[in-house]
Amino acid sequence: MVHVKSEQLGVQITPVAKALLPEAAARKRRSISNMVEHLIYEYGAKNNVVIEAVASSEESEESGSPIK
Numbered sequence: 001m002v003h004v005k006s007e008q009l010g011v012q013i014t015p016v017a018k019a020l021l022p023e024a025a026a027r028k029r030r031s032i033s034n035m036v037e038h039l040i041y042e043y044g045a046k047n048n049v050v051i052e053a054v055a056s057s058e059e060s061e062e063s064g065s066p067i068k
Contacts, residue, residue, distance in 0.1 A: 009036075 013021075025035035043049070 021032055021035065025032045028035060028038075030038060
């Protein structure tokens with residue numbers, strides 16, 4: 001398996017969304033960053049969003065991500 005470095009992401013969100021994020025992550029037993037990634041992948045899967053590979057196709061098959 002090839003290791004891909006993580007990227008940093010800075011976003012501005014409402015105070016309510018900021019308060020909801022750690023609560024939602026805790027309920028799913030996820031870290032905040034993992035919860036954000038999960039939500040992005042879930043949105044992509046539900047809306048048929050596919051991008052060209054930044055990572056290898058082998059990794060996308062393993063992670064279930066929409067990266068092809």
